[in-house]
Amino acid sequence: MGRSVPEKRVIWLVLAWLALLPTASWGQERQRLTIEAGTPVTVYADRLENLERERLLLAEGNVQVEQGDVRLEADRLEINTETGEAVATGRVVMFDGRDRLTGERIEYSLRSGTGIVYRAQGMAEPHFFFSGNSMERFGDKAYRIGKGVFTTCEDEPPAWSVRLGSATAYLDDWMWGTNASFWVWRVPLVPFIPFFATSLRKDRHSGLLMPTFGTSEDKGFFVRQPIYLVLGDSQDLTLSPAFFEKRGFGIGATYRYVRRETSRGEMDGFYIHDTEESPDHGADRWVASLRHEEIITPRLVFKADVARVSDIEFLSEFADSLDERSTQRLDSNISLTQRWEKWNFVGRLFFYQDLTTEEPIELQRLPDLRLNAFQQPIPGLPDLLFELDTSYVNFVRDIGSDGQRFDIIPRLFYPLSPGGFFTITPRVGIRETLYDTRVVGFKDDRGFTVEDTVKEFTTRTLFEAGADFEARAYRVFNLNGALGIEKLQHVIEPRVSYEFLDGDDSDDLPQWDGIDTIRPGHTVLYSLTNRLKARSVGAEDRPGRVWELVRFTLSQTYTIDVDPGVKRLSDLFGDLIFEPVYGLRFRGTVSWDPYEHRVTTATTDFYYEAARWRAAFGTRHAENGELAYIQASLEAKVGSRWTFRLATNYNVDSDTVIENRLEIEFREQCWAIAATFIDRNDEDEFRITVNLLELGQYGFGRVFAGTQ
Secondary structure, eight states: OOHHHHHHHHHHHHHHHHTTOOOOOOOOOEEEEETTTTTOEEEEEEEEEEEEETEEEEEEEEEEEEEETEEEEEEEEEEEETEEEEEEEEEEEETTTTTEEEEEEEEEEESSSOEEEEEEEETTTEEETEEEEEEEEEEEEEEEEEEEEEEOOSSSOOOOEEEEEEEEEEESSEEEEEEEEETTTTTTEEEEEEEEEOOOOOOSEEEEEEOOOEEETTTTEEOOOOOEEEEEETEEEEEEEEEEEEEEEEEEEEEEEEETTTTTEEEEEEEEEEOSSSSSSOOOEEEEEEEEEEEETTTEEEEEEEEEEESSSSSHHHHHHHHHTTTTTTEEEEEEEHHHSSEEEEEEEEEEESOOOOOOOOEEEEEEEEEEEEEEEEEEEEEEEEEEEEEEEEEEEESSSOOEEEEEEEEEOOBBBBTTTTEEEEEEEEEEEEEEEEEEEEEEEEEEEEEEEEEEEEEEEEEOOOOOOOOOOOEEEETGGGGEEEEEEEEEEEEEEEEEEEEEOOSSSSSSSSGGGGGSSSEEEEEEEEEEEEEEHHHHHOOOOEEEEEEEEEEEESSSSSSTTOSSSSOOOEEEOOOTTTTTTEEEEEHHHEEEEEEEOOOOOEEEEEEEEEEEEEEEOTSSSEEEEEEOOOOOETTTEEEEEEEEEEEETEEEEEOOOOOOOOEESSSEEEEEEESSSSEEEEEEEEEEEBOOOOOOOOOOOTTO
């Protein structure tokens, strides 16, 4: 049966389309060569001519040569079939694995895998570009470059480049050269660099990170040059030599390690021989920290977080951020935690360094042991719940009282929920506290008035009873898409807690922490929380986002039995959170004295985040209710290259600027520069940080969060 005319047209169109496909072998000749002591070679071309007498293979038109990971493309190719020497001309491209070289001419030995690319331009992943009058391949991905240029920029001319008289490059490892110069566009910014080296590795690699330099009124000109060292697959080290014109030389270090998936840590430190007082007899100043986590079993975890500093003024002088400069103490914790289904044990060593005084007034906990039983049913009595808190602490202190204390509190709970309208939970318990120390008076110790104690066994017994009441009522309102909201839910949550304590009221107990200040009495704590939850209008069949639009809480404590002249009512505390739309959030807190009818403390925090900018504003009010501090910050992205950051901290009481910080960052495809100006109440500082793409992008560990 014959085909119809339309069918014949379709067949001819398909054949014509296939004939035009740009495949390497379609319509080309192919020849495979076997070169002695070399990998087999396959040659593709529009025309192949094998001159056996001259031992020469000629290839012309869309020539491709494949040998292992190396592939050559050219307009014309000549191969000596006896020696394996090849000469490629015309549009010449050489692929060395996934890296690529182009040039005017390639002389290549198919036997040894060596050769020369003339007027070469190359690219190595991920963003390394280099060129040279000649590039000689002398090994696997190894090249010698004559009169070369190196950059990570794609533009021409590149925004920055390093020009080298001669260089050696291993495309999967390193590149180094001599007689170099650093250029910005067409300007030789640094006309002579004796030696230049950089890593070309595609993974984590050692090398120089980008330097930071600037000037400070207190330290003069300063510069820091980080050096990143890969010590293995699971550890690295960043060394940061630093020089301060007025303070001398220093060095920072960050060592990070991963022993296994459940064991890792980091050590930080910075040391400087501070020459401020005397160039010949400077002071040794330092800060050091250690963090380690060891998950021994899924429920047994060891953690260490230790920090020490040489003197109390080190952070206020050398730290970077305002929070670090205003640090009043450095806490250290070494802990071991064991969790069970209904029990929990924590053993820790807690010690700290007070940065407000040179005197050793710290109260250390060496050790602090705690065993807790979570609230759980009593066997045979499922409605009766049991809870246990125990602790043993050995307090150690140089100035002031120290000693040991054991505290145990078993409690029973019986929750009731009549009709499900509310829940009331009566509870009873007994608190037994044992001391090995008793206070007999007070004394003066190095200018401090402290407790005078004797080592004598002392106990305190307290009986506690009480009840907790809580309820929850809500109502849903349909807005049908108004303001982008589908539904609103208003929730009211009242809570009342009554506590009765009776027992010993001793005046001879040492005062170490809040446990020791507990006294018999009757108190009522009440609070009222209002929540307004919103659900936005969903897209298609998907439900909209649910968030807490408003949360407002009022709370206060009432003491039933008080001494004459003591206030029964505590300050009324209010807490408001308002989030009308996504990205906009306000939070304010206030304490109000019901007797003097005045605000005692207050805070406000406003935060907004959009696609290209974010802003924050906050205030802090003192105990008299007057405005004390103002904090504000702004970050904005202008276009695709500019980022501006501004932060200010202002002390209203003293009318002084604690710190103003302005940072401007400009980022291009292959480089970025950031300029930071810091105005502090005791000094000004200016710094510049340069970042070149792919140079020093790995290993940005913090030397110490605060070191310059």
